Amino acid sequence: MTTRFHSDETGARSxxxxxSCVACVAYELDQCRAFSEATTDRVRPSLPxxxxxxxxxxxxxxxxxxxxxxxxxSFICQGWAASSVRLADGRRQILSFxxxxxxxxxxxxxxxxxxxxxxxxxxxxxxxxxxAELQKILFEHPDLIxxxxxxxxxxxxxxxxxxxxxxxxxxxxxIARLILNLMERLAARGxxxxxxMDFPLCETHIAxxxxxxxxxxxxxxxxxxxxxxVGISERxxxxxxxxxxxxAANER
Amino acid sequence: MTTRFHSDETGARSxxxxxSCVACVAYELDQCRAFSEATTDRVRPSLPxxxxxxxxxxxxxxxxxxxxxxxxxSFICQGWAASSVRLADGRRQILSFxxxxxxxxxxxxxxxxxxxxxxxxxxxxxxxxxxAELQKILFEHPDLIxxxxxxxxxxxxxxxxxxxxxxxxxxxxxIARLILNLMERLAARGxxxxxxMDFPLCETHIAxxxxxxxxxxxxxxxxxxxxxxVGISERxxxxxxxxxxxxAANER
DNA sequence: CGGCCCTTTGACGGACGTCAAATAGCGTGG
DNA sequence: CCACGCTATTTGACGTCCGTCAAAGGGCCG
Numbered sequence: 001m002t003t004r005f006h007s008d009e010t011g012a013r014s015x016x017x018x019x020s021c022v023a024c025v026a027y028e029l030d031q032c033r034a035f036s037e038a039t040t041d042r043v044r045p046s047l048p049x050x051x052x053x054x055x056x057x058x059x060x061x062x063x064x065x066x067x068x069x070x071x072x073x074s075f076i077c078q079g080w081a082a083s084s085v086r087l088a089d090g091r092r093q094i095l096s097f098x099x100x101x102x103x104x105x106x107x108x109x110x111x112x113x114x115x116x117x118x119x120x121x122x123x124x125x126x127x128x129x130x131x132a133e134l135q136k137i138l139f140e141h142p143d144l145i146x147x148x149x150x151x152x153x154x155x156x157x158x159x160x161x162x163x164x165x166x167x168x169x170x171x172x173x174x175i176a177r178l179i180l181n182l183m184e185r186l187a188a189r190g191x192x193x194x195x196x197m198d199f200p201l202c203e204t205h206i207a208x209x210x211x212x213x214x215x216x217x218x219x220x221x222x223x224x225x226x227x228x229x230v231g232i233s234e235r236x237x238x239x240x241x242x243x244x245x246x247x248a249a250n251e252r
Numbered sequence: 253m254t255t256r257f258h259s260d261e262t263g264a265r266s267x268x269x270x271x272s273c274v275a276c277v278a279y280e281l282d283q284c285r286a287f288s289e290a291t292t293d294r295v296r297p298s299l300p301x302x303x304x305x306x307x308x309x310x311x312x313x314x315x316x317x318x319x320x321x322x323x324x325x326s327f328i329c330q331g332w333a334a335s336s337v338r339l340a341d342g343r344r345q346i347l348s349f350x351x352x353x354x355x356x357x358x359x360x361x362x363x364x365x366x367x368x369x370x371x372x373x374x375x376x377x378x379x380x381x382x383x384a385e386l387q388k389i390l391f392e393h394p395d396l397i398x399x400x401x402x403x404x405x406x407x408x409x410x411x412x413x414x415x416x417x418x419x420x421x422x423x424x425x426x427i428a429r430l431i432l433n434l435m436e437r438l439a440a441r442g443x444x445x446x447x448x449m450d451f452p453l454c455e456t457h458i459a460x461x462x463x464x465x466x467x468x469x470x471x472x473x474x475x476x477x478x479x480x481x482v483g484i485s486e487r488x489x490x491x492x493x494x495x496x497x498x499x500a501a502n503e504r
Numbered sequence: 505c506g507g508c509c510c511t512t513t514g515a516c517g518g519a520c521g522t523c524a525a526a527t528a529g530c531g532t533g534g
Numbered sequence: 535c536c537a538c539g540c541t542a543t544t545t546g547a548c549g550t551c552c553g554t555c556a557a558a559g560g561g562c563c564g
Contacts, residue, residue, distance in 0.1 A: 211419030
């Protein structure tokens, strides 16, 4: 019933200073740019949207529960988070990892509930836009439908890929594909440092994202390491043999 | 490159007579009604949209391949179809079953490719709308965004549920849930006859939808039958013990 | 009648889960 | 500084769910 984003329990704090989105690594992605342009270039006078509420949540914190009610739509500015669902008996499935520039839940643009749980992985900085205001802008600028549809289509594509992975791929393929996917998404954000990237996931995260157990993830990952596919250390991962990793992923 | 809907290879034939959507069981669902109203009540003079191309494809026919290029968006009027993806080595994952009133692929509203394969299960009657015309209507009637968002949200919700099923549920749960889901969707269309419903799926369909093998589907289904949960016969299924079936599905 | 697809059943095997224990890292508090 | 508690990782032994392979029977259709 209450909106848990920026409630005290999450440990999120409100930041006072405001930095323009234009400087953000995620600016070119998804909705961020579309909405920014809509508010700066076209709508005058500038709306309060230009200064959405900004928050910072510590690592490993739930910032949204499945049945929470929201008036706002959140965008990740910095850090990693996970969107997941938990069954009654405790089993958990991670539906997606959220990276800078990602909209936390596109359904919140039109509905007050996201139907899933959001937890931070690292410390996360995010911004909350009021749904009513985004909708108003959307109605006044139907050309925003096109970029919005790209977001929808991308979400659907990745949800379908996840289903294929979980339904029809082996543990090796799933894990290799997860690494490759994250690599591509980080590369699109200019967040790769050569062949290495931040990798703040613990093996439980990987397990819940791939439908496996942490124990099995451990054995597959050590196998990948022994075979020289990747190097893992210090919350980061290095792709040592990309073509072999792709073969393990059974890409195409 | 070519649009395979209504190509000869599919065996689809064009029907001459045109029946109004208002009489359709699916009229109340999804986009059908929204678009029909947009074209009848508001846009004048009546557009060619009012008479979209209508086709009938025989059972067990591919009517769309993963890389096909489309100018049209298809809606199912009658019959069952499946949307699926096939991996290089032949493994297949069914992403959704399409029932009357379903939009075949919502991504086709904005993009020329659906990224998945559509095959009929029964004989299927469907209608093709031109994407350009639907988009024009959408731009002229931004209030259509709201019902459209419902379609998107529903698709996302079901895709997420599928991922949870495949990632974290047992074979028994997956199969029971599939049956219950189909039951609910058919009930929403007024297509239940008491406790029994059409069930044209063969066990291979169920296997590919649940990430299992046909052999294992067979054993689980016979177990369900022996325990009096369901009765299967003649392309139809009867729910004999709903509460037990729900328990098997681990609903919540 | 023969061929094809679907279903069922059984024997067997493998991929992955479960349980357990050992180790390491890391922050907290005394 | 050490003691401690917690979490994460690794490894091994063992178990199980589900896949694979095979064979047999049934229904449908040419």
